[in-house]
Amino acid sequence: MSSSKTKRQRRGVMQPTIAEVAIEAGVSAITVSRVLNSPDVVRPATRARVEAAIDKVGYVRNMLAGSLASASSRFIAVIVPSLSNIVFIEVINGLQSEFERQGYQILLANTDYDLDRECQLVRTFLGWSPSAMVVTGLRHNEACQRILSECDSPIAEIMELGDAIDLNVGLDHPEAGRCMARYLLGKGHRNIVYVAAQVARDYRAGLRYDGHREVLEASGQAAPLLDLDQLGQFETGARALDRVLADYPDASAIHFANDDLATGALLHAQRQGICVPETIAIAGFNGLPIGQHVTPRLTTITSPRYRIGRLAAEQVIARIEGRALANNRTDVGFELTIGESA
Amino acid sequence: MSSSKTKRQRRGVMQPTIAEVAIEAGVSAITVSRVLNSPDVVRPATRARVEAAIDKVGYVRNMLAGSLASASSRFIAVIVPSLSNIVFIEVINGLQSEFERQGYQILLANTDYDLDRECQLVRTFLGWSPSAMVVTGLRHNEACQRILSECDSPIAEIMELGDAIDLNVGLDHPEAGRCMARYLLGKGHRNIVYVAAQVARDYRAGLRYDGHREVLEASGQAAPLLDLDQLGQFETGARALDRVLADYPDASAIHFANDDLATGALLHAQRQGICVPETIAIAGFNGLPIGQHVTPRLTTITSPRYRIGRLAAEQVIARIEGRALANNRTDVGFELTIGESA
């Protein structure tokens, strides 16, 4: 009889483990592990026996234990500014398609365009030992920048091109702003107002404005900016149109920071019987589907959002697997989509 | 000298662990653990010392190890049919807002409306020992139904009301279909065509059709169904309008399965100069913002999507924490939003 020293109890979730599967199959635990992780190194007959045992005992794999033991979680931390913006959803779809195919699990969070929140999220996610991190944009607060730089797993900064910590997949926002400004000038527009929502937070809209202004000023024009403090939604765009018509009677075109604002303005114009582009021309950015279904169709710049996600994922996976990359920076470009609105 | 038996090497990620923090702070590892998990049971002076040590050694918490040891991951598995549909994004936003506040991390995946894929995802997620699972809808394939039923963590089935495995937060889809059908009948419409996209996959659209048909047949009318095999997007709605006008010349209204289709049709009508609702009335489902910005505004049924997410999260958390719930089923209801389109 064992003496009074009773064995300690441990909360038993009492799910079968590979040890039980191993006994059932008459093999060792590591062989079960191999069937799960690298089935081709196990002889087919053995594998079959193990697989039968897995079914028989109703084994459910414990990824937490595996990740801990192998020091590799197959988690990808993904941080975007907002989940309400379809643009980021498409990026996530692109990331997801590739990561899922390769057996990685995305950990998703949104910053609400707040860099301090971003930092907090990065810290939290690091606790899960992600295999890589995908963050939106190149601007981070000081602490966040330091953490990301010191991180030894791959980091992808997406959407925006420039000096990145590690991988970089995105487009040239100032150039997109220039592109649209040049187009509008080319169509003979003068007094073009740039309208954005919360430029301080959505600073990429600010980068596009910088490009826009550069072109306008080069042609000797002012580049008025209307920075709204509401969120960038339809309603905001509608109100912005009214304000521009009231405050800038000479304006012949509005360059909106995104298609949500532009579409809101366009639909509002329609309701109010304001002629677009005759009374005022309207241009957007992103190339959302809705823009091509309104009348007049929206003139905008189409960004390859899904592609950004897919490419970023591909490159991150390559980096994780130790494959060399031709280039750390990928310019996905953009396309001027000409509708009738401007 | 130790004999030839050399000590084995283990891959060293060489990140500081609580053991190093403990030495630095002159306490035991468990005290460091307590500072991280239940700071109020540690004396403030000790806590301060530990926190300083954490900063000094640059400790990053390893959640994987913690989850394994405590058999509690604080992961919530969330499975939705699609990430391209803004409806589910809003649900996710609702879930996220509540889960994040309570320190839970969402693991997200989409089924593409495929029940076999859903089953696969459930299996995969179970490997992460989630604290709970949130799945969309009440229909699952046999294996999935069994797995979910046998699962001992909380399961929330959302969007749809009915016989659920555990928690249930959603709305009554047949009743929503009836509601709109009654409204359309009340407006004097006859020959109302129900248009959906892939009813077999988006079976909740089918449930609404069932309600719709019930009301129409009760008033002695046929309830033609046009089931499109494209995805439910603007373009599909536009094409559907053409088909209805061609194939159902007597139709006076179209009851679309969702706002994407309805909006697509509405914008198409506008482009083509088809008068809505005079030539044909259009109704939708979901109450997306865009519907209230087009002219005529869309008559639709507004579903409280964000609220479904938030409530589901609240109830799941209550269940995880062992708090009793008044009711396992929550009907979030819906609202008829009357525009000028029908």
Place this chain on the structure above:
DNA sequence: ATTAATAATGGTAGCGCTAACATTTCGCTA
């Protein structure tokens, strides 16, 4: 001052898995 209660902290033993190394078995050649 002494005791009893409580608060704070610590020691030990895993959680379930896999890396590293060790051993056995197999397939093939001579």
Place this chain on the structure above:
DNA sequence: TAGCGAAATGTTAGCGCTACCATTATTAAT
């Protein structure tokens, strides 16, 4: 059929943390 290299399988020792129980410090009560 022995012998050899490769393939398959096994043994051991953690991964970094927390549950459990034990112990020590502190406070409250007499």
